[in-house]
Amino acid sequence: MQPFKFTKASDAGTAVQAVMTNSNAKFVAGGTNLIDLMKEGVETPSELVDISRLNLAQIRSTANGISIGALAKNTDTANHPLVRRDFPLLTQAILSGASAQIRNMATNGGNLMQRTRCTYFYDVSMACNRREPGAGCAALEGINRNHAIFGWNAACVDVHPSDMCVALAALDAAVNIQGQGGKTRAVPFADLYAAPDDMSAGKMLAGDTTLKQGELITSIDIPKNNFSDNSYYLKVRDRASFAFALVSVAAALDLGGGKIRQARIAMGGVAYKPWRATEAERFLTGKPATEENFAAAADIAMKDAKPLEHNKYKVELGKRAIAHALRKAANVKAA
């Protein structure tokens, strides 16, 4: 690991200032991803600004829903009574990720900012535009079994590793960000992650997210919803636990009068960000919660999938996972 200066931030403003003035500085909180990447030589910051003691860990109910502090631990968020009662989809998604030890360390802000687990990103001897813009993408023609089927281009075919974020995308969360001079802004979850730029257009990857250097996530807002009785997070992986998703689905239904009033479907393991299936959601709106409608919605969700050489299985797996997650959410038994 390269040497780095370690500083403790006393408040969010000084933390932002410190990272903004040093383009090679990073925030550190739980460290579960960053320290690993530093050991691998993938991340080489010259300075770490410790934000773990900042007063940003509250989880509280607001007029519009719930506010979740960026520095609340994943475990504490998943088990918070308000989250378990009103946003069980988020609880399930968080608990499907990593291990108990990692969830005890990892913060919500860090979960959002974690980097891809693409093996070519991790191997510093391989070409990776995420690590070194302009270097190329070894995964494109490499072993891409775990890679994207949506939203990719020749610059990058990675997938976002988070489970928590799939639920946040489904639940229309917004991310509150503090920047220079204490200025704050709210970013809709759908706009948090930067699409890989098309290398053929002469552009390069600017970064994983739309955040600028030094901008700090302070909290996450989730609006109230009517999904708490009918939601389910399904994670499909190579082993039963402690593995990243091949495909995951966050499904949420607002049921009433024998019909689906609203539906939410987001997928993990398929794109550089949690992938919302909005067309499938619209298809389900106003229709009865039946096996046939779920299967049709799944077909719609996967129709634009563009698999790579080794991940064609994700298209069929994605369809089945969506249908199964919707069944579980609606408490409909499989035929």
Added chain:
Amino acid sequence: MGKEFEDEAASPGDEPVSSCAEWWSVENQTPAGDTARDTDECLQVDGVQNADTFAEKMTEDEEQLLDELGMFGESRRKFLGHASAVGIGAVVLEILAEQRALAFERTGSVPAEAPLENAVTVSLKINGAQKTLEVDSRMVLLDALRERLGLTGSKKGCDHGQCGACTVIVDGRRVLSCLTLAAQCEGKDVTTIEGLAKGDSLHPMQTAFLKHDGFQCGYCTPGQICSAVALMQEAKDGEASYVTADVRQKAHSLSLSDEEIRERMSGNLCRCGAYPNIIDSIREVHTGKPTDELGSMGKEVKHAAV
């Protein structure tokens, strides 16, 4: 050195006991995985032969080092058998680190090494005792425990947060010490495997692991036990897991099924595959009801026999 070495080897009664004990304690810290197994096998199968050929190739400096470490006779032979497999330098460095750490334990002062480029002073409580350390900003808690405090119970397995061998309990929560910067531990309360027993009385989880044979090589065991101890509190607090049927039902004290135990212990890998006996150990402590000493594997065998 050939002749002298052989003479001493012929009279094992002369070897200093303390250095022998230190040697074995160091040997037990060899890294996980292939290295540990390979070196162990080497020691058992080829060790003596290697010791002789290796001894002949030793430089004067290396001989002097072993003399300074107090290694004579049989302990020297065993050491050389081992060192020939992994290189004398690595083993000697580890022994020296251990001795420095033990010296620190006795005196309570941090031994000065090379000046640190980015030094951070940290005060924290470890197994009930207040400690103050000056660490390199890069040092993780695992290395601080092992290399600076002589607490070698916590193990370095993968060193990347994937195996759980380094699990310790910080402020009541199980965490991975390999991914925790020591610099971030100011004021924290750390419990390691060494801090679980009360004097000579083992923690119930330690006793259960012994009773149910919840290990084979033992390398993952300190992490497994720390993890399981913290899990007992999580169950009392009613925390949910991914296999919890309905996370909206908040229970104050959970009764964990085997499926729940497996899911909640998934961050601790065991390459020997002692999982059935680990589950038996944890279930016994969790339920407070003693179970069959043979464990679930034994039960299966018995059923098969009927």
